[in-house]
């Protein structure tokens with residue numbers, strides 16, 4: 459399998475706080491890797507280091523053969539980031555703009571500053587946006603303002619925007635944290651389907667262990683900035699969940715019972 463991303467000894471320190479201590483793992487094309495861990499374990503920090511929203515303290519971030527950690531020029535970063543889509547808990551849409559315009563924003567990284575500012579998208583980009591919106595079941599919403607959609611619909615627009623980038627890697631930071639269970643299922647189904655049909659490597663940060671078990675090809679468990687588990691879902695035991703969350707199972711409320719039942 460083709461390795462899309464490889465992290466080696468990634469570290470991120472904020473003064474005395476070691477947010478990420480020594481993280482190494484990889485993601486293959488078409489694979490869904492779910493990162494779980496308690497609040498403050500370092501999950502978001504890992505994702506934000508990968509696309510250099512924040513600068514790592516040390517380590518390597520090999521993406522499509524290039525070390526993201528060593529790229530200094532903004533122009534080079536912009537070129538690499540085109541191939542990394544990001545999906546956020548808070549959607550990060552422009553609510554006063556239409557669904558269609560929000561989706562087209564996925565092409566901004568490919569345009570000159572002049573064309574981007576003027577909103578000059580090519581006919582091909584517009585066709586592509588329409589195709590993706592159809593695929594994701596939102597074609598009837600294209601002229602609606604993004605702010606008028608439900609949470610689940612907003613996140614589908616977020617997915618469509620990421621797909622417009624033709625990403626090799628998709629980073630999803632708590633994509634279902636603000637959604638109800640049925641919308642969560644739709645979003646997780648679409649992320650998984652995208653990974654498989656378009657051969658995109660996906661990293662998904664999640665709080666819900668049951669969802670991780672249902673959707674992950676591999677689960678990475680982080681505890682205090684360090685990886686304590688990296689394996690297929692069937693290997694995640696109750697004892698390991700206690701280690702990751704540093705608490706007895708009965709005190710945990712992160713979809714543990716459902717998760718254990720699914721793995722029993």
Ligand SMILES: Nc1ncnc2c1ncn2[C@@H]1O[C@H](COP(=O)(O)OP(=O)(O)OP(=O)(O)O)[C@@H](O)[C@H]1O
Pocket residue numbers: 472475476477478495496497498499500501502503504
């Ligand atoms: N900008 C920052 N300055 C200082 N400390 C930070 C900063 N961002 C994160 N941290 C610290 O780094 C650690 C890891 O935070 P991070 O947000 O990555 O955790 P997380 O696992 O994503 O948590 P959650 O599930 O609650 O989002 C925490 O101790 C946090 O307080």
